[in-house]
Amino acid sequence: MGFNKKQDAVSLAQQQRAREQREVEQAFMKGVSDFRDFIAPSSLEIESGHFRLGTLYARAFYVYGYPRQLFTGWLSSIINLDEEIDLSMFIYPVESQVVLENLRKKVSQLEAGLQIDAEKGRVRDPAKQAAIIDAESLRDSLQIGEERFFRLGMYFTIYAKSLEELELVQHKVETILGQQLVYSKPATVQMEQGLNSTLPQMMDQLMVRRNMNTGALATSYPFTSADLTQENGVLYGINMHNSGLVLFDRFTLENANMVVFAKSGAGKSFAVKLEALRSMMFGTEIVIIDPENEYERLCDAVGGTYIRMSLNSSTRINPFDLPQVVDKEDGDNALRSNLITLHGLMRLMMGGALSPIEEADLDQALIDTYAKAGITGDPLTHQTPPPTIGDLYETLLHMQGTGPGMAQRLRKYTTGTFAGIFSQQSNVNINNHMIVFNIRDLEDELRPVGMYIVLNHIWNRTKSDKRRRNLIVDEAWQLLKHQDSANFMFSVAKRARKYYLGLTTISQDVEDMMSSQMGRAIVSNSSMQLLLKQSTSAVDVLSAVFKLTSEEKKRLGQFPVGQGLLFAGQNHVHVQILASPTETSLISTSPDEIKKVQEVASRAQEAYQLMTQGKATGNIAANQ
Numbered sequence: 198m199g200f201n202k203k204q205d206a207v208s209l210a211q212q213q214r215a216r217e218q219r220e221v222e223q224a225f226m227k228g229v230s231d232f233r234d235f236i237a238p239s240s241l242e243i244e245s246g247h248f249r250l251g252t253l254y255a256r257a258f259y260v261y262g263y264p265r266q267l268f269t270g271w272l273s274s275i276i277n278l279d280e281e282i283d284l285s286m287f288i289y290p291v292e293s294q295v296v297l298e299n300l301r302k303k304v305s306q307l308e309a310g311l312q313i314d315a316e317k318g319r320v321r322d323p324a325k326q327a328a329i330i331d332a333e334s335l336r337d338s339l340q341i342g343e344e345r346f347f348r349l350g351m352y353f354t355i356y357a358k359s360l361e362e363l364e365l366v367q368h369k370v371e372t373i374l375g376q377q378l379v380y381s382k383p384a385t386v387q388m389e390q391g392l393n394s395t396l397p398q399m400m401d402q403l404m405v406r407r408n409m410n411t412g413a414l415a416t417s418y419p420f421t422s423a424d425l426t427q428e429n430g431v432l433y434g435i436n437m438h439n440s441g442l443v444l445f446d447r448f449t450l451e452n453a454n455m456v457v458f459a460k461s462g463a464g465k466s467f468a469v470k471l472e473a474l475r476s477m478m479f480g481t482e483i484v485i486i487d488p489e490n491e492y493e494r495l496c497d498a499v500g501g502t503y504i505r506m507s508l509n510s511s512t513r514i515n516p517f518d519l520p521q522v523v524d525k526e527d528g529d530n531a532l533r534s535n536l537i538t539l540h541g542l543m544r545l546m547m548g549g550a551l552s553p554i555e556e557a558d559l560d561q562a563l564i565d566t567y568a569k570a571g572i573t574g575d576p577l578t579h580q581t582p583p584p585t586i587g588d589l590y591e592t593l594l595h596m597q598g599t600g601p602g603m604a605q606r607l608r609k610y611t612t613g614t615f616a617g618i619f620s621q622q623s624n625v626n627i628n629n630h631m632i633v634f635n636i637r638d639l640e641d642e643l644r645p646v647g648m649y650i651v652l653n654h655i656w657n658r659t660k661s662d663k664r665r666r667n668l669i670v671d672e673a674w675q676l677l678k679h680q681d682s683a684n685f686m687f688s689v690a691k692r693a694r695k696y697y698l699g700l701t702t703i704s705q706d707v708e709d710m711m712s713s714q715m716g717r718a719i720v721s722n723s724s725m726q727l728l729l730k731q732s733t734s735a736v737d738v739l740s741a742v743f744k745l746t747s748e749e750k751k752r753l754g755q756f757p758v759g760q761g762l763l764f765a766g767q768n769h770v771h772v773q774i775l776a777s778p779t780e781t782s783l784i785s786t787s788p789d790e791i792k793k794v795q796e797v798a799s800r801a802q803e804a805y806q807l808m809t810q811g812k813a814t815g816n817i818a819a820n821q
Contacts, residue, residue, distance in 0.1 A: 238250045238251035239251045239252075243388050243389050243392075244388065245385060245386050245388070246383060246385055246388070247360070247363065247388065248388045248389070248392060250356070250392075252358070253281075253356045253357065253358065254356070254357050254358070254359060254360055254362075254363045255354050255355065255356045255357075255363070255392070256354065256355055256363060256367060256383055256388070257352065257353075257354045257383070257384045257387075257388055257390075257391020257392055257394070257395060257403075258352065258353050258354070258355070258370075258381045258382060258383055258384060258391070259350075259351070259352050259381065259382060259384055259391070259403050259405040260351040260352070260353075260374075260379060260380070260381045260405075260407075261380060261381065261382060261405055261407070262378075262379065262380030262381075263378070263379055263380075263407060263413075264377065264378035264379065265327070265331070267377075267413050267416040267417070268377075268416060268746070268747055268748055269415075269416045269418075269746055269748075270416070270746065270748065271377050271379070271416055271417070272284075272417055272418075272419055273438060274373050274438075275353075275370065275373060275374070276419060277438045277439035278369070278370070278373070279439065279440055280355065280356075280366050280369070280370070281355070281356040281357075282353055282354070282355055282356075282370070283353060283354040283356075283395040283396070284351075284352075284353040284395070284419065285351070285352050285353070285394060285395045285396075285397075286349065286350070286351050286417065286419065287349070287350035287351075287352075287394075287401045287406070288347050288348075288349055288414065289347060289348040289349075289350075289406065290345065290346075290347055291346045291347060291348060291408075293339050293342075293345060293346060296339060296346040297336060297339055297340065300332050300335060300336050300339075301336070303328075303332055304329060304332050304333065304336070307325050307328055307329045307332070308329060310322075310325055311325055311326070311329075335410055338410070339410075344410045344411045344412065345410070345411050346408065346409075346410055346411075347408075347409050347410070347411070347414055348406040348407065348408055348409070349406060349407050349408075349409045349414060349417065350394075350401055350403065350404065350405055350406040350407075351407075351417070352384075352391060352394045352395050352403055352405075353370075353381075353395060354391060354392060354395040355367060355370060367383075384403055387402075387403060390402035390403050391403055425443050425444075425445055425763065425765055425768050425770045426441060426442060426443065426444050426445075427444055427445055427446055427449070428444075429444075429446055429479075430444040430445040430446035430447075430449075431444070431445060431446065431447075431472055431475045431476055431479070432444055432475060433445060433468075433472065433763060433772055433774065434759075434763075434772040434773050434774040434775050435772065435773040435775055436770055436771070436772060437760065437770075437771040437772065437773050438770065438771055443763065443770055443772050445765055447699055447724070447725055447765070448665065448697075448699065450724035450725065450765065450766055451694070451724050451766075452693065452694040452699075452722065452723070452724050453667075453693070453694065453697075453698070453699030453700075453724070453725075454690055454693060454694075454699060454700045454701070454702070454719075454722060454723035454724060454725070455699065455700075455701045455702070455723055455724075455725035455726065455727065456701075456702045456703075456704075456719065456720050456723045456725075456726050456727070457469055457701065457702070457703045457704070457726075457727045457729070458704060458705075458707050458710075458726070458727070458728050458729070458731065458735070458739065459705060459727075459728070459729030459730060459731065459761070460705055460729075460730055460731055460732050460735070461705050462758065463729040463730040463731075463756070463758055463761075464729055464758050464759045464761075464774060465703055465705070465727075465729055466491050466671065466703070467759070467774070467776075467784055467785065468727060468729070468759075468761075468774045469669055469671075469701060469703060470491075470492065470495055470783075470784035471774065471776050471780060471784055472667075472701075473485070473495075473631075473667060473669065474495065474499070474780060474783065474784065476667055477499065477630060477631065479665075480665060481665045481666065481667055482630055482631070482632075482664055482665065482666045482667070483501075483630065483631045483632070483666070483667050483669065484631075484632050484633075484634075484655050484666060484667070484668045484669070485631070485632070485633045485634065485668075485669040485671070486634050486636065486648060486651055486652070486668075486669065486670050486671060487633050487634065487635045487636070487637070487671060488636050488637055488644070488648075488671055488672045488675065489637055489671070489672070490635055490637045491671070492633045492635075493633070493635070494783060494784075495631075495783050495784050496631055496633045498783045499630070499631050500629075500630075500631075501629055501630065501631030501632060501633060502626070502629040502631070502632045502633070503633050503635065504625055504632065504633065504634050504635065505635045505638065506618070506634055506635060506636045506638070506639055506647050506651065507618075507638035507639055508615065508617065508618055508639075508640070508643075509638075510618070510638070511624070512618075512624065512625060513617070513618065513619075513621045513622065513623055513624045513625070514618075514619065514623050514625055514650055514651065514654050515583060515585055515619070515621065515622050515623040516538075516539060516542055516586070516619060516650045516653060516654075517535070517539070517566075517567075517583040517584050517585060517586075517588075517589075518583055518623055518654065518657060519531055519532065519535055519572070519579045519583060519657065520657040520658070520660045520661035521576075521579065521661040531576075531579070531660070532567065532572070532573070532574050532579075533574075535653075535657070536560070536563050536564070536567075538653050538685065539563055540556070540559065540560065540563075541649070541682070541684065541685055542646070542649055542650065542653070543559055543603075543607075545645055545646050545649060545679060545682065546606075546607060546610055546646055547603060547606040547607065548606065551603075552599070554598065554599055555599045555602075555603060558593075558596060558598050558599045558600050558603070559593075559603060561596075562589060562592045562593050562596060562600060562603075563589065565592050566584045566588050566589045566592045567583075567584060569584065569588065569592070570582065570583060570584040570588065572584075582622060583622075585620050585621060585622065586607065586610055586611055586619060586620040587611045587620050589607070590604050590607050590608065590611045593607065615643060618643075618647075619646070619647075619650055623654070625654070634651045636648060636651070644675060645675060645676065645678070645679050645682055648670075648675065648676050648682065649676070649682045649685060652670075652676075652682075652685060652686070652689065653685070655668060656689060659693075659696045659698050660696055663696050663697050664697060665697050666697065666698045666699065667698075667699045667701060668689070668693070668698060668699070668700050668701065669701040669703070670686070670700070670701065670702050670703065671703045672703065672704065672705070673686065673702045673703060673704045673710070673719075674704045674705075674706040674709050674710050674716075677709070677710055677713045677715060677716045678709075680715075683713060683715035683716070684715060686702075686715065686719060687715045687718050687719055687722075690702075690718075690719045690722045690723065691718075691722055700719075700723070702719055702723070707731065707735040707738055707739060708734065708735060708738055711738050711739075711742060717742070720742065724765070724766055725763070725764065725765050726743065726762075726763075726764040727761055727762070727763050727764075728743070728753060728761050728762045728764075729756060729759075729760070729761035730753070730754070730755075730756040730757070730758070730760075730761070731753050731754055732754075733754055736750060736753050736754045739753065740753075743764065745762075749762060749769070752771070759773060759774045759775070760772070760773050760774070761774070
């Protein structure tokens with residue numbers, strides 16, 4: 198008996214020590230900060246219509262109404278909104294068999310209602326018929342396993358620094374959702390439950406849910422923020438999704454080619470000139486083929502070389518020029534490549550396709566013409582002055598077979614109307630950071646030939662001197678009208694990556710370009726696309742080519758000037774192209790803008806003259 202009392206005393210003493218130890222630990226832990234202390238707000242005040250979280254005012258909402266159809270990315274406008282918003286989505290799967298049974302009952306009720314209306318002579322209710330069609334379609338999809346059924350609860354909480362600002366944010370959010378027929382309500386008298394439902398703790402305390410099938414639920418995928426920003430790159434404009442900057446380096450893609458499509462006056466040349474001007478800051482060399490004299494002011498402003506191509510111009514380009522190479526194998530390849538290019542050029546000059554015999558004779562004549570000038574596959578011989586079209590004319594004239602006939606077809610380029618411009622040695626120096634070839638004054642018949650020769654001249658320069666370059670071809674449809682020049686453009690687009698070249702193709706005739714096999718091939722070999730405002734007919738063509746969403750397709754025909762879709766790889770961005778006043782004065786082709794620039798320059802000149810005269814008067818007075 199005494200032993201038990203002793204044990205009880207020991208047990209009581211241990212319990213007492215344990216209790217004291219716990220009290221000490223609890224007192225200690227009260228003075229230690231844990232993770233909850235760091236993330237917890239300083240205070241939380243809950244009212245019926247809002248709650249105050251520290252210094253911020255907040256309001257929780259639930260989404261209760263959806264339209265009959267939802268489109269992909271409908272949440273992106275909310276996610277990319279420049280406001281503080283917490284958004285949560287709760288998705289509950291539902292057994293298909295349960296849904297099928299409910300749908301069967303619903304369809305029976307709707308059909309019975311239609312039948313009763315018909316018997317009583319009431320006007321047909323289109324809403325009931327649409328509901329029956331939707332229910333039957335969903336039943337078929339569920340039955341074959343194509344769709345599944347879910348219940349979706351969507352809640353969001355907005356934050357602001359004052360109640361007035363909170364009202365403005367609420368109006369902004371409700372307006373954006375209302376435009377898409379998505380309706381929300383504040384969780385009045387349930388603000389605490391709304392807060393808990395939007396915190397990342399998997400607690401759906403509002404329990405406001407809506408039935409959704411797989412397709413509709415997929416459109417609500419929240420990670421749709423479109424962003425196209427790199428640490429280094431050219432500023433293309435403002436991202437209209439999230440007001441961020443679109444900074445991108447096109448040379449980081451699989452290839453640096455870009456196509457630009459827009460109707461006349463939508464700002465395509467403005468966008469391309471702006472990119473060219475900003476690319477030069479990174480040391481990129483710019484080469485432009487200008488068919489409408491739009492790039493002269495920009496070229497003069499940056500100290501570039503402006504080359505006018507016309508029968509009256511002193512500029513001469515010899516299509517027989519060869520790129521400068523060192524390796525013997527490269528020298529042979531350079532000669533063969535130029536022979537192939539000359540075949541296409543001769544077909545253009547002779548006005549059409551050649552027969553197989555004419556092709557063979559022309560090939561031999563080209564080889565003999567180079568040989569007579571002392572040029573072979575050996576790169577050492579490439580330093581010799583190359584032959585000209587006049588030399589080829591002489592070779593064809595003295596050949597047997599079809600040679601004399603082809604020589605007669607070439608005569609207008611040697612001694613006829615078009616003599617001089619392409620039949621003499623080159624006198625063009627393209628060793629500059631910006632080179633513009635103006636082909637506006639070339640006759641319509643000469644323009645495809647001129648563009649072909651200029652492109653070949655640039656291509657030879659690109660192969661012999663590899664550096665970061667952008668080649669801009671404006672109004673490319675003029676080249677694509679002819680098979681040989683279209684093939685050459687496609688060859689450049691396909692091989693440009695190997696020579697650190699980015700090809701920019703600009704066209705306003707989308708349908709003509711996309712109806713051409715080579716035009717479509719050039720588009721598919723371009724990793725970047727800029728689509729500005731389009732005509733109604735072009736929207737359908739581009740939608741099929743670029744797999745545009747219904748929203749992108751709708752916007753494409755309604756964009757204001759300077760806005761468009763920029764595609765870079767897999768990224769799609771709605772971009773607003775903006776330029777500084779100085780850049781605008783250099784690149785704008787708007788008559789009003791040009792007039793303003795001229796007026797400013799005139800006033801500056803007058804002010805300078807007045808200032809000069811004032812100094813002169815002051816000097817005279819001082820001397821007296």
